[in-house]
Amino acid sequence: MRKLRPLGVLLMSVAAWLAPAFAPAQPVAAPSAALRARVERLPDGLALVRGESIAAPNVLYDMYASREFAPAWTSPSARAELLRAIREAANDGLDPQDYHLAALEQLEAATGPTDAAEDLWYDYDVLQSDALARLLYHLLFGKLDPVEMSPEWNFTHDVRRGPPAKFLQSVIDAPSLFAEIEREKPKHELYRTLRAELAHYRELRARGGWPSIPSGPTLKPGERDPRVAALRARLAVTGELVAPASESETDARAFDDSVAAAVRAFQSANGLEADGAVGRGTLSALNVPVDARIGQIEVNLERGRWLLHDLDSTFTVVNIAGFRIYYLRDGEIAWSGRVQVGKPFRQTPVFRSTITSLVLNPTWTVPPGIFANDILPALQRDPEYLAKRGLSVIDAEGRPVTEPIDWATMTPRRFPYMLRQGPGPDNALGRVKFMFPNEYSVYLHDTPSQALFAKSERAFSSGCIRVENPLELAQLLLEGQPGWDADAIAAAVATGKTQTISLQNKVPVLLAYWTAWVDRDGVLQFRSDLYGFDAKVRAALDLPFRVHRRPERE
Helix, strand or coil, X not given: CCEECCHHXXXXXXXXXXXXXXXXXXXXXXXXXXXXXXXXXXXXXCCEECCEECCCHXXXXXXXXXXXXXXXXXXXXXXXXXXXXXXXXXXXXXXXXXHCHHHHHHHHHHCCXXXXXXXXXXXXXXXXXXXXXXXXXXXXHCCCCHHHHCCCCCCCCXXXXXXXXXXXXXXXXXXXXXXXHHHCCCCCHHHHHHHHHHHHHHHHHHCCCCCCCCCCCCECCCCECCHHHHHHHHHHHCCXXXXXXXXXXXCCCEXXXXXXXXXXXXXXXXXXXXXXXXXXXXXXXXXXXHHHHHHHHHHHHHHHHHHCCCCCCCEEEEECCCCEEEEEECCEEEEXXXXXEECCCCCCCCEEEEEEEEEECCCEECCHHHHHHHHHHHHHHCCCHHHHXXXXXXXXXXXXXXXXXXXXXXCCCXXXXXXXXXCCCCCCCCCEEEECCCCCCCCEECCCCHHHHHCCCCEEECCCEEECCHHHHHHHHCCCCCCCCHHHHHHHHHCXXXXXXXXXXXXXXXXXXXXXXXXXXXXXXXXCCCCCHHHHHHHHHCCCCCCCCCEECC
């Protein structure tokens, strides 16, 4: 059975948050029966304070109980820094109104230093505590539940801050509450640089964004066209083209070398073929509005809060939307390459696992889905298909099946055997595959379809990840393992014999989905929303705050 848990319970169940011992920096105010009455009502259900729902009632109850129901927000500087942190949550792509901002501003204005009504102070105290709990939770785990966005999501996030109530109190009592909140944001370079680009693109929006380029025939270098003036203006806004000091220095309609270079830079930053011409795909990317790009950055910042808190120092990651694979050692990119991923209707799933072994000269057993959707229809059109592809029919024990099969009348449900392709240059998995446990029968592998790596968009597989130059990755994974240097790997491949090699050092592998990031050269990269995931996340981020309702796995 799966049980639903509200945010407050989720906060309490996050394992072992390692926090300083409870020791308020400010003098503890006197216990209050009125505050206690308010707080004791919180865990009973959907509690409201000044019309605002309380998301973490259990955490708040434990925190106030630990201080004998004395007010927590006795420090004016802590209250001011909380409001500052809430307002600046917008810089992370979050909505400050999710953290009671309007209500807190009204209460701050209403509660004077001496003669404010007691009930206002107590309401203000509780709302501030809940606002802080919400904000910390979103920074540590994201506003959205990633499982709702991608059901196969299995990334874990181990946050060591001690019991949530003590952690919450320790942040309130810190010398700088604002600095404590900043510490809980992802520290990864990817998050930091995307956050800076969010600010930059909001500045571009404030200055009017960029102009649209009228549709028409493909614009090519060397041509003169009235639309080139709009193209120049568009590329100047995002910095690919340096505008001349004065309009008299250039012919605005001329598609000269500087414009061609700027177009190629734009194409490279958007995952397009960098040919310097403005065809349909490039024109479409150029005309994406600034608001849409801001939204795309905000979506990927949310992914950063899901994923970037506690990564291993050495791991392999596939960016599905970016069609690339990276091997990171000690937090630095040691190798990267192009990949082919699942077609939109056969998506590569988003999940985490561990590479445990690799297979040289693998055989390929045809998965049921590929047999039903691809191979059986091909066999019914061409009875020689098996021989042409080097496929053989085997039984459950792996023995060859010699009896004739009437493919014309065969259906996937009636087929009692399996198809297997032997090792060799035409094997669908190429010369090597990388194994990591998962329920989707997905792995990294070589491919004979090398020409497809030259395409800018590479969604060609049935869900597995085809890797360019996979033996380079094999060498990195086997580095330091006795008997498996580059020459030994090449010699083993040359035998043509299937061989499984267990890794002495298992390596985490992340199959992730990023459509915006800043590369090592400081260039903001955008990619198309291949599987429509961005649209789903964007729509959910725009909704008002709600408590995560993730089912608890038994």
